[in-house]
Amino acid sequence: MIKELQANYGHIFEEELINEINQTGTYREVHEGHKLMEIGEYVKSMPLLISGVIKVLREDGDGDELLLYFLEHGDTCAMTLNCCMGHTKSEVRAIAETHAKLIMIPIQKMEEWLAKYTSWRNFVLLSYHNRLNEMLETIDSIAFLRMDDRLLKYLRDKARVTKDNEISTTHQQIAYELHTSRVVISRLLKKLENLGEIELYRNQIKLVNA
């Protein structure tokens, strides 16, 4: 049996489906920073996330990045579903934010299981549901918040998914993911520090729980 499959997905999928996943899926571990998917690539398998965090990014034609959302335990990548069904290229980049454990499912099985297992159907639809809602939240942030609030939200989201109030990153990296410049981030971080929301160190930002 694939490591941790039963423990993580046993309550969602029926026994028969668990057995099928066990037979056709592949267990995989990736280290922090590993690129799981690149824009323009064709997708050959679909990930079931067991532990760790995956960040999903969008990029425009000029190489400008934007963080869309994080995937956590129990999630799958709706964008992958998207690509599998439409046989189109990936529209996004996916990178391991932390060390992560996942099960890779060959895409041919997807459609087969959709017809066969109600639990799989519900899982796939729930994934789309969750992703649409996260995209809405992303749109809310970009459209309705100013950069200081977006930054604070970004830091809190990051702390939540990594379960760590100390965020190890650089101002430049944050700037990439929020699609702004390093100087702007440094300026706003200093402002947040003066407000008592955070403490700043080199390569480290500590969230102060108010």
Place this chain on the structure above:
Amino acid sequence: MIKELQANYGHIFEEELINEINQTGTYREVHEGHKLMEIGEYVKSMPLLISGVIKVLREDGDGDELLLYFLEHGDTCAMTLNCCMGHTKSEVRAIAETHAKLIMIPIQKMEEWLAKYTSWRNFVLLSYHNRLNEMLETIDSIAFLRMDDRLLKYLRDKARVTKDNEISTTHQQIAYELHTSRVVISRLLKKLENLGEIELYRNQIKLVNA
């Protein structure tokens, strides 16, 4: 037989499903400006669009609006799917941009048909697919474009879905949908007119095909 059902969906759904839709669905016409869904409302039925255009809008807590995308012929509202599956309230507002014809399906049928009809499953998944891609495009616009390019894209999108190069609207209305102010829109429209991209009249904007 419900008006135009066979003609519009006969090539997508099998005969048996068409018959079921005919028995349980309701034909409906709505006039321009009709509100089909409001934020916070529970959703009791799912629309299949036959003709016309529906615009889907997001709103933040302060009443600030933002246009997300247009629904056209053959589309359904993935947000509705979302709500039906999760039994949650609507996250968006939907308003008829033009006179529109649609078929309303009671939500109980949705899950039943997912198990029963492959074509329905594919239709639902394709809807999610299309909506995710449109959300991505929306995010691209907000995150990567400046207001002048967003405005031009907005005008061209609107002209495309209504199949009309003359757009009947006010600067104030555009400002609401792009979440900016009337003065900004007037200023940028004038700039676009000077560039020869459009011609401005009262309640009317004409796109000049370059």
Place this chain on the structure above:
DNA sequence: ATTTTTAAGTAACATTGGTTACATAATGTA
């Protein structure tokens, strides 16, 4: 220990977009 590289702080300035205020033009209405 010295040098190099990378990260962060900050000032000065430019640009975009938002706000206020008011003028003018088109349309609707008494």
Place this chain on the structure above:
DNA sequence: TACATTATGTAACCAATGTTACTTAAAAAT
């Protein structure tokens, strides 16, 4: 016709964000 209403044009100003340039500090490499 006279008046009211709505839409648009525009100037002047302000705030948020982006850019350039340079400094200082920490860490890594030699």
